[in-house]
Amino acid sequence: MSDDVIYRTDALIAEDIDAYLEKHQHKTMLRFITCGSVDDGKSTLIGRLLYDSKMIFEDQLAALESDSKRVGTQGQEIDFALLVDGLAAEREQGITIDVAYRFFSTENRKFIVADCPGHEQYTRNMVTGASTADLAVILIDARKGVLVQTRRHSFLCHQLGIKNLVLAVNKMDLIGYDQTQYDAIIEAYRAFADSIGIENFTAIPISGLAGDNITTRSENTDWYDGPTLMQHLETVEVRSDANLAEPFRMPVQWVNRPNLDFRGFSGLVASGSLKVGDPVRVLPSGKTSIVSKVVLFDQEMEEAQAGQSVTICLADEIDCSRGSVLAEADSPPEVSDQFEATIVWLDDDPMLAGRAYSMKLASQTVSATVAEPKYEININDPGSVGSQLAAKTLKLNAIGVAEVTTDKPIVFEPYAQNRALGGFILIDKITNRTVGAGMLNFSLRRAQNVHWQATTIDREEHANLKNQKPLVLWFTGLSGSGKSTIANEVEKALNRMNRHTFLLDGDNVRHGLNKDLGFTDADRIENIRRIGEVAKLMADAGLIVLTAFISPFRAERQMVRDMLPEGEFVEIFVDTPLEVAEKRDVKGLYKKAREGKLKNFTGIDSPYEAPERPDITVNTVEMTPAEAAEHIVRSLGALK
Structure with a gap:
């Protein structure tokens, strides 16, 4: 063969490779899930899809055949479910526990499939897999028909906005490919689907194990004239196609500022498209500008479309950061x-x-x-x-x-x-x-009807007028620990220093503001939320607010801390062992709780979550109330 022929042959091969890569790069992506009841054959179906799509390497196939013999299969050479069930517990029990994601492709489309667990206990795992899916394959065991978990997963898919549903009636080989039984299953599912608002679905009789109607039409179901499962997956409209018709939306992930000459806003385009020169609105601020550049990696583009991760540059220097959303100027969210x-x-x-x-x-x-x-x-x-x-x-x-x-x-x-x-x-x-x-x-x-009213005198001016820094001194501890007594001593000390203060006590507040609340966990949370809002308003007025509440949960104490500017919330842990607080029992509450006359009492039948890193700690076993108050006031000086 001449050098010229070899050259032309190599060139043709290169052209073929380039054409293949070009075609592969522009394939659409379909994300789908398989779901349904336990042992409906979800993992086997995915394994079959991978096998028939020739997405298994020789060493993987050899390992699969070996594992199939070791685990023990029901007459077939390959247990396709082992391709997906990767956890040891899954292989031992023969069930899917976690969501398993697999990638494969055909000549026409790329796929990411999530194998979702069928057991009710792992419903939350199924929700995770469905949250990003364009399509759901809901499997039904032809021998069992529509089950509770079939209904549950169908409803969840509907709630999660999955428009494309495939009802795959599996294990048709085990009922002799009986059309009458298949039709009865479809009618039963259709009645259920109508009742929850599912408008349409595609039904396909299959056998994941035998391969019927998976990638090739089966002679065993000559009464079925619809598409194979793979044909449907390759041709169904994906969400990214539909998203192109929607108004432009791009949540900003980060501000791209490699140098002083470049400032762009990077993110994944959620919907729509945007061209250079288009007007754009930044939310929540509402500021508008014009798109000056669209950058994909290191290449400038004329347009950004749904599904692309791009950097968008604007003609104006306006406030935009992570958490902002770039949107079509005339049609904002x-x-x-x-x-x-x-x-x-x-x-x-x-x-x-x-x-x-x-x-x-x-x-x-x-x-x-x-x-x-x-x-x-x-x-x-x-x-x-x-x-x-x-x-x-x-x-x-x-x-x-x-x-x-x-x-x-x-x-x-x-x-x-x-x-x-x-x-x-x-x-x-x-x-x-x-x-x-x-x-x-x-x-x-x-x-939409409630707005912040601007006021002339702000919190800084309130504080300057009182010549002090606003603070919320949050005393927390068990009932009987001495919170109210110590808070009262601290307020007296601050008063002698000409500080403007106000003490909010737990019992006092429940006589008025929170008299409608009980002592369930939910009521305790609402109790602290209201106190936090009141304390914030008082701090806005420039006061030093002292609060004496059990406030048993860390989450609610953190919630109040988050309401205030940095450094204005001081958590004071009045550390008293339960046995000491119970011995004091000034109000007789522990006695009632022990006798079962007082439910949801902190330390007895309701938990107390002690602070992990309090700003100040006082131990009332080692200190008198006066000594504890003196220590707190000294510590406040050190915290400034």
């Missing part, structure tokens, strides 16, 4: 601080109404409180999935509708309209655990 939301509770500890959680929505992080649920959504009763149940809290895997209030306005859109600006998570401020996931439904009308 809403800004509010009060919402109705649907919440899925993910934590073992129940939700506490009124507790402040960290809320993350897109790139925004705020403090948020959740009110007592309006209702819980029934997802367990097969006959009434979607109905409303009375509830005072939400427990693990429960779904409810409640009002959410944030400490400052956030940029949002209803979840049904925009997942990126409508979906959020709740994080416990103390443990840093993700405790809930939610979907904003709409902002409350009252939030």
Whole structure:
């Protein structure tokens, strides 16, 4: 072969490679999940998809065949489920526990599939997988029909905004590919789907184990004339396509400032498109500017589209930082601080109404409180999935509708309209655990009708007039520890120093402001929230506020700290052992609690979470009230 022929052959190969890479680069991406009841064959189906798509390397295939023999399969050479069930516990029990993500591709599309657990105990894991999915494959065991978990997962997918649903009736080989039984399952599911608002779905008879109607049409179901599962996955419209038609939205992840000559705002375009020269609005400030550059990596582009991570430069130097949202100037999203939301509770500890959680929505992080649920959504009763149940809290895997209030306005859109600006998570401020996931439904009308009224005299002028720094001295400790006595001594000492003070005592406040509250955990949280708001107002007036409350939970003490400027909240731990406080029992409360006459009493049948890093600690076993007060006043001087 001549050198010229070799050269031309190499050139053709290079052209083929370039064409392949170009085609692969512009393939659309479909994110989908498999869900359904336990042992419906979700992991086996994904394994079959990977196998038939030739996405398994030879060494992986050899290992899979070896594992299949070791685990023991039911007559087949390969146990496809082992490709996905990676945890030892999953292989031992034959169930999926955690969400497993797998990537594969075909000539026409790229895929990310999440294998979601079917067991009710791991519903929260299923919600995690569904939160980013464009499509859900809901499997049904042809022998068992529509089960409770089928209904539960279908409802969750519907709530999470997944429009494309595939009802895959699996294990058709085990019922002899009986069309009558298949049709009965479809009709039963259709009746359920109609009852919860699912408008349409695509039904496909399959066998994940035998490969029927997975990638090739099966002769065993000659009565079925629809697409194979792979054909449907390759052709269904993905969310990114639909997002292009929506108004432009891009939550700002970070400000890109490599040098003094460049300032851009980086993030993932959530919806719509934007071109150089287009007007853009920055929210929540509302400032407008013109797009001067669109940069993708190190390349300038004329346009940014949904699904791209880009840096956008503006013609004007306006305030924009992480948490801001760049939006189409004439069609901006809403800004509010009060919402109705649907919440899925993910934590073992129940939700506490009124507790402040960290809320993350897109790139925004705020403090948020959740009110007592309006209702819980029934997802367990097969006959009434979607109905409303009375509830005072939400427990693990429960779904409810409640009002959410944030400490400052956030940029949002209803979840049904925009997942990126409508979906959020709740994080416990103390443990840093993700405790809930939610979907904003709409902002409350009252939030639009209440505005801050500007005043001429601000908190700094109030403080200057009194010649002092505003403070909130927060005394916390068990009942009988001596909080009120010591706080009173501290106030007397400050009064002698000509300081302007006010003492808020726990018992005194419950005679008026908080007389409607009891002593449940939720009521204790609301008690502290109200006191925190009052203390903040008094600090705004320039006062030194002393509060004497048990305030048993760290989260609520942190909530009050977060209300105030840095350095104005001083946590004072009145450290007294329970046995000492109980011996004192000045009010006879411990005696009543021990006799069962007083429920939810801190230290007996309700917990007290001692401060981990208090600003000041006094031990009332070692100090008299006067000595403790003297130590506190001295420490306040050192804290300045």
